[in-house]
Amino acid sequence: MTQFTLPKNSTMLSKDFIYGVATASFQIEGAADQRLPCIWDTFCATPGKIADNSNGDSACEHVKNWQDDVELIDSLGVDAYRLSISWPRVIKLDGTLNQEGINFYITILDELMRRNIKAFVTLYHWDLPQHLEDKGGWLNRETAYEFARYVDLVSKALSGKVYSYATLNEPFCSSYLGYEIGVHAPGIKGREFGRKAAHHLLLAHGLAMKVLTKNSPESLNGIVLNFTPCYSVSSSEADIAATAFADDYINQWYMKPVMQGAYPDIIEQLPPAHRPDILAGDMDIICQPLDFLGVNFYTRLRYEASDTDYYHELPHQAPMTDIGWEIYPSALTELLVSLHQKYDLPPIYITENGAAMADKMVDGEVNDQDRIAYYNAHLNAVNDAILQGVNVAGYFAWSLMDNFEWAEGYSKRFGIVHVDYNTQIRTVKLSGKAYSQLITRR
């Protein structure tokens, strides 16, 4: 297969549907010596945390190569580029703007605009400045207010250059992976921490939305959430109830407060010490009108009842990608339809979807048929959701290029462009060519 096939009358073949590629600051930028340290620098320096003992010091050297990278993005013919701002690059220790740091993004945004590529800017993609973590990080309510001050400075400095702002990328990962099971930075473990961190992240989102509405009313302002749909292994009442609990705990915990200003009812079943500290007015701040909702989707998970816990999560099953996640495209359709049924949704953008595959470079080419099949199936899954009435306005491939895959280091490749980390040479994979064809042939 060398090209993607969508039904001829699909609205995803219209020029109005936005196609893009996505990256994040810590995963591609490098130039760690030109910014403040962040929690991922510290985490990477802790032995045993990153599979290949790597770090983000150089990554894809995007700070050095950004001009070529923007040229590359343009050559794919995409409508949009989703990038994130590194908080520790643009803010100084005293909380004021680092002009050199913000200039880096200003030049990129100007170049994107010159090339007619829409900029989708994420304001927090996990690289919390270390000095804020030293004061408690997301366990400290004050971090939410620091975030709002940072967003105020950045949105003023980037005035008129941004098509869309997302406050946070995947608060589930920042809170659950970072502060509850500790497999991501800052590596804190304990049920008493995860929900507290999540609440402060959601508060940060709400405060930032107010700032964006004031400073940048012309941009599409929203949030990016990741969803891993939960499936019951059987139709027994106990398994179904455990699965519903899991869905509330990992998915709806973020969606419901943002859309409806309330946590799922399971909050009542958590011991008080595991609940967030909710102050009067917090839920109203968190629940701001959104111009869009970003949905990140990769896989699904299966659940059953447990004698010792709220639920038991089963291991992923074949077929799987190279990172060990089940390939199950219909879960994306079902997710989008279920969100549409449960909530009063703004337009949805699929802000991330893609696959890590064990790529091989042969004669200068990466013939990644497995990734092409993954994308084709998921693009069609989005189309199926649109046919069922869901308003999906765009789709971003994760990722533009291979990069630092967090706890997996550089061992997992998600790019539609191959990166040789020794030479920094970029090679468009066949999936990248297929994606480009889909976009440019519309």
Ligand code: IFM
């Ligand atoms: O690489 C990450 C990205 O930073 C956030 N969403 C999931 C991707 C794949 O794990």
